[in-house]
Amino acid sequence: MSWTSLKSHRAMQGSVTIADLLQDPARASGFSVRMDDMLFDYSKTTIDAEARDLLLTLADEAGVAHRREAMFAGEKINETEGRAVLHTALRDPGPHGATVDGVEVLPGVHDTLDRMEEFAEGLRTGKVRPVNGGRFTDIVNIGIGGSDLGPAMAMLALAPYHDGPRVHYVSNVDGAHIHDTLADLDPDTTLVIVASKTFTTIETMTNAETARSWLKRAIGEQAVGRHLAALSSAVDKTTKWGIDPSRVFGFEDWVGGRYSIWGPVGLGLMIAVGAKRFREFLAGGHDMDLHFREAEGADNLPLMLALVGIWHRQVCGYPTRAVLPYDQRLSRLPAYLQQLEMESNGKSVAMDGTGLEVVSGPVVWGEPGTNGQHAFYQLIHQGTEVVPCEFLVAARGHEPELAHQHALLVANCLAQSEALMQGRSLDVALELMAEKGLSGAEQERQARHRVFPGNRPSTTLIYPLLTPRVLGRIIALYEHRVFVEGVILGINSYDQWGVELGKELAVALAPVLAGDEDAASKDGSTRALVDYVQAHRD
Numbered sequence: 001m002s003w004t005s006l007k008s009h010r011a012m013q014g015s016v017t018i019a020d021l022l023q024d025p026a027r028a029s030g031f032s033v034r035m036d037d038m039l040f041d042y043s044k045t046t047i048d049a050e051a052r053d054l055l056l057t058l059a060d061e062a063g064v065a066h067r068r069e070a071m072f073a074g075e076k077i078n079e080t081e082g083r084a085v086l087h088t089a090l091r092d093p094g095p096h097g098a099t100v101d102g103v104e105v106l107p108g109v110h111d112t113l114d115r116m117e118e119f120a121e122g123l124r125t126g127k128v129r130p131v132n133g134g135r136f137t138d139i140v141n142i143g144i145g146g147s148d149l150g151p152a153m154a155m156l157a158l159a160p161y162h163d164g165p166r167v168h169y170v171s172n173v174d175g176a177h178i179h180d181t182l183a184d185l186d187p188d189t190t191l192v193i194v195a196s197k198t199f200t201t202i203e204t205m206t207n208a209e210t211a212r213s214w215l216k217r218a219i220g221e222q223a224v225g226r227h228l229a230a231l232s233s234a235v236d237k238t239t240k241w242g243i244d245p246s247r248v249f250g251f252e253d254w255v256g257g258r259y260s261i262w263g264p265v266g267l268g269l270m271i272a273v274g275a276k277r278f279r280e281f282l283a284g285g286h287d288m289d290l291h292f293r294e295a296e297g298a299d300n301l302p303l304m305l306a307l308v309g310i311w312h313r314q315v316c317g318y319p320t321r322a323v324l325p326y327d328q329r330l331s332r333l334p335a336y337l338q339q340l341e342m343e344s345n346g347k348s349v350a351m352d353g354t355g356l357e358v359v360s361g362p363v364v365w366g367e368p369g370t371n372g373q374h375a376f377y378q379l380i381h382q383g384t385e386v387v388p389c390e391f392l393v394a395a396r397g398h399e400p401e402l403a404h405q406h407a408l409l410v411a412n413c414l415a416q417s418e419a420l421m422q423g424r425s426l427d428v429a430l431e432l433m434a435e436k437g438l439s440g441a442e443q444e445r446q447a448r449h450r451v452f453p454g455n456r457p458s459t460t461l462i463y464p465l466l467t468p469r470v471l472g473r474i475i476a477l478y479e480h481r482v483f484v485e486g487v488i489l490g491i492n493s494y495d496q497w498g499v500e501l502g503k504e505l506a507v508a509l510a511p512v513l514a515g516d517e518d519a520a521s522k523d524g525s526t527r528a529l530v531d532y533v534q535a536h537r538d
């Protein structure tokens, strides 16, 4: 019902532009949401009062509020895997929270957090020592997907707070990644953390074996355990792999991999910035949880971010969304959001097994500004596809001595959303060409290349400074956005069956590439590629 109303409302908006809507002096304040000192401005979109009402009705009809409370209570809303979805518990200071199968989850969460703190602070103070004495100077976190992208992103984001050992992230099974990382490190002063929820992921286990051998060569088999730790929900497997249980930080199956940064998977971050900062990061996530549960309708930031997403993708039909942080330290945010959003909502089957009524979530992509401006913004401004842009920017930077550079950064961010909205008409372009002395057909030809259609939507999320607490709020904001969009689409945002097939085929192809099995059963293209590799290696 609401989909139809939304689509017909969109059609009826006709030629009304964002610039027209902004003629209303109250629009900027009326079409933005504040959460404490964070501001989300969506006034530079085509969402008008009626569209917003219809979107809020859509969320109501989909049962977002009910589902949200079911999630926080620990109900098994990940129905295809029969699991609860409780990453929010990892940042809940308690004392009471969700229960799973009748058991309170917070005591276990807090115990693990305390153990992480003891270990991390031990490494930072030198109490936890390498086998040959001295201090651990470097930590290598081996993991992939959810066991890598979040903490690696947050590590860069919180660079101004690093005062512990250096932390490196290795993910790719390409041996180049671990090779180049270890090349600069000393095994005598390096601790390796193996991060894998399942402790079966082939890339991680392969890199972990490589790192283990590297340690063993330097410090000997007996001592290797003193330089290893593991983060996993498969604690039995970590022991079998040879990691002492005191060095294993476990989490439950109700934490999805791409939602796991708040618990043991965040250990590297805690080591780098310290437990106090890490707890501030958790507090930021919890702030957003409280806001998400308490704020009503259009005052609810994650809800509105999700509804803007639904408007652009499912109502207007724009196939992609660009995430453009004007914040160099958020340079990995787009990659992190690619997993969070696309692995969660890139599905075409609804929870009940039927096909989706509407299109699935969008392609998410992006790069930090201002770099992107000198690369792909051309298409965003003048290409034939509309790309909704999501800007993020801090009012101030961490380098007071470079405040003039930050001012330039912010000016660029604001100017881009203005340019996308406003555009440049043919008349203005003609005038510009006349000023250059052109006239007649050449004036018009040149002017046409300088026209900007405008009316291109964007949103801006602005915050005072990228602190641990603000980062926690931002990540939790996007997690809840994914949740809301998933509920509205009727899909399960917490499974990822779409990654399985490629993994299975890779395992089957390994012996074929090695020449131990015949390629005859493979298709012609795969056979030809196998032939090529066999002919060109060594």
Ligand SMILES: O=P(O)(O)OC[C@H]1O[C@H](O)[C@H](O)[C@@H](O)[C@@H]1O
Pocket: 144, 145, 146, 147, 195, 196, 197, 198, 199, 200, 201, 204, 257, 258, 343, 496, 499
């Ligand atoms: O943490 P792990 O069990 O090693 O999983 C690592 C990643 O691999 C899988 O392929 C999933 O698609 C991801 O959701 C997951 O984060």
